[in-house]
Amino acid sequence: MKLDGNAIGGLLGEIFVEELTIARSTCGSCGAVREVGALSVYAQAPGAVVRCPDCDAVLLRIVRSESRIWLELQGVSCLELRAPGV
Amino acid sequence: MAGAAVLGRLSWLLAELVETVRETPRVVSLVLDVPGWAGHRPGQHVDVRLTAEDGYQAQRSYSLAAPAAGERLVITVEQLEDGEVSPFLVEELRPGERFELRGPIGGYFVWDGAADGPLQLVAGGSGIAPLMAMLRHRAEAAVDVPATLLYSSRTLEDVIYREELGRLAEGDSALTVAHTLTRAQPDGWEGYARRIDGEMLREVLGPPDSGATTFVCGPTRFVEVAADGLVGLGYDPSRVRTERFGPSGR
Numbered sequence: 501m502k503l504d505g506n507a508i509g510g511l512l513g514e515i516f517v518e519e520l521t522i523a524r525s526t527c528g529s530c531g532a533v534r535e536v537g538a539l540s541v542y543a544q545a546p547g548a549v550v551r552c553p554d555c556d557a558v559l560l561r562i563v564r565s566e567s568r569i570w571l572e573l574q575g576v577s578c579l580e581l582r583a584p585g586v
Numbered sequence: 587m588a589g590a591a592v593l594g595r596l597s598w599l600l601a602e603l604v605e606t607v608r609e610t611p612r613v614v615s616l617v618l619d620v621p622g623w624a625g626h627r628p629g630q631h632v633d634v635r636l637t638a639e640d641g642y643q644a645q646r647s648y649s650l651a652a653p654a655a656g657e658r659l660v661i662t663v664e665q666l667e668d669g670e671v672s673p674f675l676v677e678e679l680r681p682g683e684r685f686e687l688r689g690p691i692g693g694y695f696v697w698d699g700a701a702d703g704p705l706q707l708v709a710g711g712s713g714i715a716p717l718m719a720m721l722r723h724r725a726e727a728a729v730d731v732p733a734t735l736l737y738s739s740r741t742l743e744d745v746i747y748r749e750e751l752g753r754l755a756e757g758d759s760a761l762t763v764a765h766t767l768t769r770a771q772p773d774g775w776e777g778y779a780r781r782i783d784g785e786m787l788r789e790v791l792g793p794p795d796s797g798a799t800t801f802v803c804g805p806t807r808f809v810e811v812a813a814d815g816l817v818g819l820g821y822d823p824s825r826v827r828t829e830r831f832g833p834s835g836r
Binding site: 501504505522535 | 806
């Protein structure tokens with residue numbers, strides 16, 4: 501089931517203070533710059549896999565258990581977000 | 587975890603059902619009171635979390651279907667046959683009962699009003715919910731931009747907010763609402779009677795308008811067809827915002 505970055509806004513909201521779906525991510529594979537809300541999300545349990553909508557490379561993976569969150573950002577070369585409070 | 591919001595970070599709040607409004611045979615709107623709710627923007631959603639007596643938790647996302655009125659908000663829920671969350675929300679939840687909710691969530695699929703230029707909306711099924719929030723906001727706040735909605739449903743009975751959409755369009759020459767019914771059409775039906783395609787998008791939304799923002803919401807396949815169709819017509823992909831829905835647990 502393919503979804504958009506919007507779908508993990510709540511999960512990202514547990515980790516980041518700033519709204520992350522409007523942060524810009526740069527794909528480490530093809531260099532495409534997209535807002536997180538526009539990325540492709542595959543949200544089957546147990547985690548979410550986020551892929552580049554341009555080249556399909558895996559950008560990030562998030563797994564959440566009851567007590568821990570794993571955020572893997574290996575495919576993202578840059579994440580640009582608004583500074584808190586601005 | 588429920589309780590006061592931690593400043594700046596998303597946390598769970600308690601929502602109390604005020605009223606269930608039947609929209610179609612399979613869809614209801616839930617009017618909720620959420621103490622501590624700080625308001626939201628059109629297009630944002632909430633996460634709903636239900637906890638069983640044995641501790642098992644299920645979580646789903648639902649779009650906010652109307653502008654907030656203080657701490658009162660509305661979500662629209664389609665009952666899925668094998669759903670873990672929607673059958674409870676649609677059939678079992680009674681006024682006065684409470685459940686956990688967090689939000690508002692999302693900044694990408696959000697309409698910023700007149701600054702975003704003319705509003706173009708493409709909805710499939712219950713994907714109308716966040717787009718309805720935009721149309722209701724536009725009407726309440728008298729936002730002075732033209733708006734067009736292309737809405738695909740299976741049958742006339744499945745058209746969510748049908749009367750309200752008719753009323754809104756009737757009283758507003760800057761609002762165009764076009765329906766397509768994909769499965770069955772009543773006698774004398776004058777709208778479209780097929781799945782959306784490039785030709786329909788062109789007829790309803792017109793050629794690409796560099797100042798417009800287009801929001802597409804519906805099931806994954808619907809969104810892909812609509813978004814591809816728009817880009818095929820020359821729409822700038824960065825001005826076409828999509829929200830696919832599915833059984834999105836966290």
